[in-house]
Amino acid sequence: MTIQICSLLFWALFCSTAMLLAIFLKHRKGCGKSDGKLPPGEMGLPWIGETIEFYRSQRDNQLFEEFVQPRITKYGKIFKTRLMGSPTIIVNGAEANRFFLSNEFKLVVSSWPTASVQLMGINSIMEKQGEKHRCLRGIIATSLGPAGLEILVPKICDSVQLYLDKNWNVREEISLYHSTKALTFTIVLECLLGLNFEPGTLNTFERVLEGVFAPPISFPGSKFSRAKKARREIKEMLIKVVREKRKKMESGLGGDEGMLFSQLVSGMIRGEISEEEVVDNVVLLVFAAHDTTSFAIAMTFKMLAEHPDCHSLLLQEHDDIMNKRRSGENLTMEDTKKMKYTWQVARESMRLFPPIFGSFRKAIADIEYEGFTIPKGWKVLWTTYGTHYNEEYFKDPLTFNPRRFEEPIPPYAYLPFGGGPRLCAGNQLAKLNILIFIHYVVTRYNWSLLCPGEQITMDPLPFPSHGMPIKVSLKSS
Ligand code: HEM
Ligand SMILES: *[C@@H]1O[C@H](CO)[C@@H](O)[C@H](O)[C@H]1NC(C)=O
Numbered sequence: 001m002t003i004q005i006c007s008l009l010f011w012a013l014f015c016s017t018a019m020l021l022a023i024f025l026k027h028r029k030g031c032g033k034s035d036g037k038l039p040p041g042e043m044g045l046p047w048i049g050e051t052i053e054f055y056r057s058q059r060d061n062q063l064f065e066e067f068v069q070p071r072i073t074k075y076g077k078i079f080k081t082r083l084m085g086s087p088t089i090i091v092n093g094a095e096a097n098r099f100f101l102s103n104e105f106k107l108v109v110s111s112w113p114t115a116s117v118q119l120m121g122i123n124s125i126m127e128k129q130g131e132k133h134r135c136l137r138g139i140i141a142t143s144l145g146p147a148g149l150e151i152l153v154p155k156i157c158d159s160v161q162l163y164l165d166k167n168w169n170v171r172e173e174i175s176l177y178h179s180t181k182a183l184t185f186t187i188v189l190e191c192l193l194g195l196n197f198e199p200g201t202l203n204t205f206e207r208v209l210e211g212v213f214a215p216p217i218s219f220p221g222s223k224f225s226r227a228k229k230a231r232r233e234i235k236e237m238l239i240k241v242v243r244e245k246r247k248k249m250e251s252g253l254g255g256d257e258g259m260l261f262s263q264l265v266s267g268m269i270r271g272e273i274s275e276e277e278v279v280d281n282v283v284l285l286v287f288a289a290h291d292t293t294s295f296a297i298a299m300t301f302k303m304l305a306e307h308p309d310c311h312s313l314l315l316q317e318h319d320d321i322m323n324k325r326r327s328g329e330n331l332t333m334e335d336t337k338k339m340k341y342t343w344q345v346a347r348e349s350m351r352l353f354p355p356i357f358g359s360f361r362k363a364i365a366d367i368e369y370e371g372f373t374i375p376k377g378w379k380v381l382w383t384t385y386g387t388h389y390n391e392e393y394f395k396d397p398l399t400f401n402p403r404r405f406e407e408p409i410p411p412y413a414y415l416p417f418g419g420g421p422r423l424c425a426g427n428q429l430a431k432l433n434i435l436i437f438i439h440y441v442v443t444r445y446n447w448s449l450l451c452p453g454e455q456i457t458m459d460p461l462p463f464p465s466h467g468m469p470i471k472v473s474l475k476s477s
């Protein structure tokens with residue numbers, strides 16, 4: 001009897017100790033000290049980690065060269081670090097890009113800084129996952145698909161020509177980057193969404209965008225406070241427009257079907273999305289299109305200026321297209337499809353100067369990858385540079401050679417627009433915007449860079465630090 005009780009007690013003690021041990025080990029694993037092997041790399045000081053080095057090289061637009069590349073050399077293509085309090089794994093290479101981008105929602109979800117989320121709004125597509133993401137993406141994609149784009153082409157042509165006539169014909173010195181930003185804004189808000197705005201609106205939007213990557217600290221005069229104030233103004237204005245549109249559409253006066261704004265409001269009338277979702281996604285679309293498209297165009301012109309032979313080839317393509325239409329006539333989708341070499345030049349410019357460095361994901365489960373464990377909750381940063389600058393995928397990677405796009409590119413090696421379920425929803429619009437702008441500029445103007453070798457800064461999106469001043473004059477005929 002006593003022996004029985006003793007052995008029972010022994011077992012009880014044994015089991016609870018084993019359980020405690022298991023919990024302890026599991027807890028340790030949660031702290032990232034598991035038997036599952038972490039990738040190599042330095043975590044640096046608590047919280048700070050390697051944040052300072054990261055920001056310093058970002059500011060000099062040397063994030064890849066000074067931060068990522070030396071660590072690849074030291075640790076390999078997958079390494080750990082700590083940035084802004086978050087343990088982070090930086091991954092490089094086509095295989096890693098494929099793995100992390102295509103496992104969006106399954107193993108990882110996109111992860112934006114606090115300020116971005118607050119300014120875009122928690123209802124924007126970048127904060128949505130799974131089914132809700134699919135639904136919103138579907139609404140946005142209808143206007144950005146082939147049928148929607150066909151309607152957009154003449155509108156973009158009209159906006160570009162109006163803008164150039166008004167601003168470029170009357171001046172000799174132009175900031176190319178500011179021109180493309182203003183134009184992209186018009187193209188997204190007016191051509192794509194179908195909204196009309198007063199002139200000051202661009203400034204208000206720009207104040208919002210300036211805060212997107214700022215530290216999320218609110219004190220009077222801080223970038224973030226100014227951005228939040230501008231965001232409230234935009235929200236008020238948009239809510240008014242949304243309600244008017246809803247009233248109009250419900251009484252059968254929609255008019256401009258096909259316009260993205262109408263699509264969003266229809267979704268709202270059908271009860272699929274909320275008013276906040278309409279507002280937040282309008283702001284998100286402006287943000288997603290604005291600095292990215294402008295930078296891609298600016299870098300394409302930089303490359304054309306530095307490679308006169310490419311410029312002549314490109315000009316030939318546009319002269320051929322122009323000579324087949326009457327002057328003043330809009331281009332068609334067919335015309336843009338003939339701009340094959342131009343698109344190669346633009347793609348090659350985006351390979352060397354990707355508008356997006358890469359983007360952050362967050363692991364939603366412990367991830368086994370290449371023999372390493374990435375613990376749940378850690379961040380993952382995939383990069384465009386990791387493949388764009390790698391000779392495994394691009395021969396002589398630092399040489400500008402548009403013709404390399406005649407050959408097929410290995411999947412997930414060329415990613416200016418990302419990939420997987422979050423592939424840039426506006427990539428076809430961006431393409432049209434770039435091609436059409438180039439067409440009207442090169443056929444109408446003689447132009448040259450006023451500041452060759454201009455520095456590119458990142459904040460954290462890249463931009464030419466002097467706004468890329470150029471000298472323009474109308475061609476005679
Ligand atoms: C050259 C110009 C552009 C570049 C380089 C670019 C690049 C990108 C990249 C890399 C992503 C994926 C980000 C990630 O995976 O975290 C993305 C997403 C997105 N882009 Fe673009 N973009 C451009 C222009 C545009 C334009 C013109 C629009 C629309 C008007 C747009 C709308 C979007 C949207 C809505 C998303 C989010 C997609 C989602 O979460 O499902 N982009 N873009
Ligand atoms: C070009 O397209 C715009 C917008 O669709 C239209 O208003 C304009 O009349 C067109 N221009 C010509 C010359 O057809």
Ligand SMILES: *[C@@H]1O[C@H](CO)[C@@H](O)[C@H](O)[C@H]1NC(C)=O
Pocket residue numbers: 446473474475476
């Ligand atoms: C434009 O540049 C070309 C070649 O540099 C030159 O031959 C032509 O005269 C210039 N046209 C004008 C109007 O400046």
